[in-house]
Amino acid sequence: MLRQLTYVCGRLIQIIPVALLIILANFFLLKLAPGDISEIMAGEMGAATPEFMAELRTQFGTDQSLLAQLLHYYQKLLSFDLGYSFRNGMEVTALIADRLPATAMLAGASLALAVLLGVGLGWLGANTRRAWLKNVVSVFTSIGFATPLFWVGLMLIVFFSIHLKWLPTGGVEDLDAEYQGFERLADIGKHMIMPVLSLTLFYVAIYARITRAAIKDVQKLDFVRTAKAKGIGKHRVSIIHVLRNALLPVVTVTGMQIGSILSGSVVVETVFAWPGMGRLAFDAVMQRDLNLLLGVLFCSSLVVMFANIMTDLVYARLDPRIELK
Structure with a gap:
């Protein structure tokens, strides 16, 4: 400690x-x-x-x-x-403090969901013996990686908001309804579904590919063969020995993706009229508001640098061989 x-x-x-x-x-x-x-x-x-x-x-x-x-x-x-x-x-400080929570909710939820789904799909693609399932995972990751964020957002709006009328088209909450307590949380959650899905789809593909490749590499190492020779169960070896070590590159990429997910939120926040930092930066560029844009870039840089520190701490936690110096 x-x-x-x-x-x-x-x-x-x-x-x-x-x-x-x-x-x-x-x-x-x-x-x-x-x-x-x-x-x-x-x-x-x-x-x-x-x-x-x-x-x-x-x-x-x-x-x-x-x-x-x-x-x-x-x-x-x-x-x-x-x-x-x-x-x-x-x-500028008040503006950023007002917009930062919305971006933190969007980016945090998208990143957490992308890591969970991406690691799960990568593990499934690396361990399943069903060729059709491997093909499904491969096709899904290829489509997710190649599809533009704005197109995904627009298609979600057309399908879920215009045709089915299930979800609101934009914003972070329904201000006219004046919800309180649990109803307000449910309303915010409903507004978050499509923006989070738009950001998540792209990053799920990245994490799935990295996890699958990392698991394949770790499975060839000597300590995995030793664990199997000791009679340890297949699923225990796969989770405890293989997946834990395969998560190291995932953690590295996650730390690097903090900056890109903030830049990706500019597109998503614009499509869904989400009042966050990305939309604030876009408006500052269009209005030549130098002070505001400098403040947004400065705060975003601090977030990325703090994320790198947390990445190093998680790295050392996963692999005891890594020393913090």
């Missing part, structure tokens, strides 16, 4: 310079994009005169040099201030 705590503290200290470099890279990359919020807002107001543009740039701070803007952003970040979203009229 002490070694794990020391390892986590060391990794958290390492996050600080990495986070500062990420902010630096994001800041200058976003500044390379043409246009800024002053030009967008002036154009929408129909008052793009030189005087009005200069006033807007002074208000938004874009009249300063890039170095001065960057140093000012770093200074505010020290007080945990991610800036102000002039487009939304709110603090």
